[in-house]
Amino acid sequence: MAEAQGDRYDAVVIGAGAAGLACAADLDTAGLRVRLLESEDTVGGRIRTDRVAGFTTDRGFQVFNTGYPQVKRRLDLRALRLRPFTPGVLVHTDAGRLRLGDPTRRPRDGVGLLTGGRVGPRDLLALGVLSARDLLAPASRVRARSDVTTRTALADAGFSEEFVETFFRPFLSGVFLEDSLETSARFFHLVWRSMLRGTLCLPRDGIGAVPAQLAAGLPPGALRTSSPVSGLTPGGVLLDDAELRARAVVVATGTGAAARLLPGLRPSPGRTVTTLYHAAERSPLPEPTLLVDARRRFLNSCVLTEVQPGFSADGRALVSTSVLGAPGPAEEAAVVSALAEAYGTDTGTWEPVHRVTVRGALPAMPPPLPLTRTTRLAPGRYVCGDHRATGSLQGALASGARAAREVLADLGATREP
Template identity: 40%
Template structure:
C-alpha cells in the first residue's frame, strides 16, 4: 500500500464530510489515500464565513444529538454541539406557542402544568380563554384583524403527539422502511392525530427537518427524520457547521488533503488535474455533490434539489425567544424557521452582540431582506427596522430531494474500482453523508481484499 505525490491506493475527489470520513476509514485500514478538493477549503456546502467577528453558516443544517455518526465517526472525536431548547416555538395567528418537549407525552404534559402554575408577567397581555387552556405558553399580541389567539394544539393533543413520537423512537429502522411509501403531504392526513396538531406542529417541523416546503419528500424519510428528532434534540456544531469537516481534515495525516486542485477527467486507475497532471490510483471515490459527480461520470442520475437561502442579521438586542427554534406555523412569509443563534451558540457572535439566523426555503422573494425582516418582526414580535443584514447565501442545490420512491441506501459501488458517496446516495442530511462515506469505504476495502481490517472494525448503529 503506498501513497506518493503522483500515486495513491485510493483517490477521493471532494473534501466534504462524506469523502473525509471515508478517508479516515481507508487510512485506518492501511491504504494510501489522496483527497483532492477544488475549493481553497474543505467542507463543501458545510462552509462558515467570518464577518466582523461573526461566524456565519452558508447553509447551516439542523443536526440531531441522536445521530451516532456525530460521536462515532473516526476523526470527529466528540465535537462540541450546541442544543436548541426542548420543543419548538410555533408562530400561528399572531402568537408564538411553546410546545414544550413534544418528544414525549410526559414532557408535553409537564409544559402545560408549568404554564398553569406560572404567574403571568405584569407586561404580558391576557390571552383568550381558549388559548390559555390549550397552549403551553403564549408570547406576543393577538393578530391584527381580530385573530382568534392562535390555538395550535391542546394539552391532550400534545400528549398524544408525544406518545406517537415515543413509539416512533422505539421503532426499528427496517420496519419504518417497510411502510407504504407516499409523499409526506399525502401521508399526513392519515397519521391519526388531530388536524390542528398536524398543521400546527408536524407540518412546520417536518418542513424544517426536510428543507421541503411542499412536503414532496418520501414519507419513509420523514419517519426517519422524526425518529431522529424523537430520540434526541436539535443542535448545531459549536463555531459553525464548518467545524465538522475541519475536525475530520485536521486529524488526517499531513498531505492527505490537497485543496485548490481541479480534476478535469477521471477513471478507475488515474485522475487528471489542471495543477498536478496525472495521478495514478487503484480505486477512485467521487465524493462531490451530485451534479459535479455526474460531470465526471456521465450517466450518473442527478436528483432534483430543494433551494435554501440563509440570512444572518444582527440586532441591538436579542428577541425574547432564548434558545428556541421558531417555526412559521401559518406559512405567512418567506421564513420557514429562525433562531437567535447567539443564544444557541455564543461562539458565533462577538461578546455582547446578537446574531439571528433565518432560513428561507424554495425560491427567495426578489426583495429578500425587506420581506424577511417584515416576516421576522411578526415571528419575534419586535421591530426589525434597525436590524442589519450581515450576509445572505442562496444555494439552488442545497438539499437533494428525496421524492418517492426513494432508496436511502443507494449503491455506492458503480463497479469494482469506482465508487460514489454523498448525501445524494443516502438521506439528504449530514448523517446521510457520513453514512454514505462509511459504506463507500467498506465497499472499497472489500473489493481490494484488505485483510483483517473492515471485517472486524466496529460498526456504528444503523440510523437515518
C-alpha cells in the same frame, strides 16, 4: 503541493465533504494508501462556516444532531463544545405563539398544551403515539415500513389537518426544504426518531468544526485542498499539474459535479435555500429556540447568539432566518417584515450581516425513497454522498462508509505494494 508523476494510490477520493471524509478515513484505517482531493480551500462541502464582520455564520442554517449513529461513532462531541437548542419550537400563528416541546424533557411544555387548549386531545394523543413508536422501535423496523408522503403518513397517524398545517408543515418545511410535505415518510420517521433520541446543538466554532475534526483524523499528507479535478482517466484522475493514478476512484461531490465527472450518472434534483443573517442591538427572543411561521413566509428563524454567544464579537444579537429558493430584494423585504410580526419587535434597525444561497442544499426525497444505494458505478468507479442515501449528515457519512466497504471488498482490502 504538486503530485509526483508516477504516484499511485489504492484509492483517490474526490470531495472533502462529510461523505468523502468518512470514506477516506475508513479506507485509511483499513491500511490503504488514500488521497483525498478538495477543490475548495478547506473541507466541509456544504457544511462550512464563515467569519463575516465579526460574526460566525454557517453556510445556511445548520443544526448538529447528536442522535445520528454515524455522529456518535466518528466524532468527539465534547471537543466540539456543543450548546443545545431548546427541545421544541415556537410557532407564530395569527392567534399568537404556540410552544410545542418535548414533554419527556420539558414536562411543563406538555402541561401547557393540555391546559392552554391550543392543541386538542386527538392531536396530543397522535403525537404521543407517533413519538413513542419512532423512539422505541428498532431503526430496522422504521426503515422497513411502506413508504408514502409525509403528509399521507401524518393523516394516517390520526392528526387533524389543522394541526398538520399549524405545526408539522411549517416545522418540517425547514427540515426537508420543501413546503408540501411530499418528502418520504420513511425519512421523516427516521429524522423524528433521531431528534427524540439526540439533542440539536451548535458547535462553539460553528458547524465547520465538524468536518474540521473529521479531517484532523486523517494521516498527514492524505488531504489536498484547492485541488479541482478536471476529469477522470482510465487509470485515475486528472489535475491541473498531474495525473494521479489509482486503483479506485470515489466521487464524493455534490450531485451536479458528480454527474460532470461521471458521464451517465443522472443528477438528483435538489432543494435551494437562502439564509439571511441580521445583527440586532438586543435579542428579539431571549432563549435558544427555533421560531417557525404558520403562514410559511419563512422556513425558520432563531437568535444564534442565544445558542452560542461567541458567534458575535461585539455583543449584538445574531439572527438567522432561512427561506426557500433565492428571494429577490422585494421578497427579502417581505421576510424582514414578517420577522417583525413574528418576533414582535421593530426590525427596521436590524443590520444585514450576510446572505448565503445554497443550491442543492438537500436532495429531493419523494417516496419511495431508497435509504441507501450501492456506490458502485463501474469497475474502479464509485459515487457517494447524501444524494445516494438521505439528505442529512447521517446520510452523507453512511454513504461514505458504504463506499469504503465496497472499495475494500472489490480491492480485496489489500494495499498495493
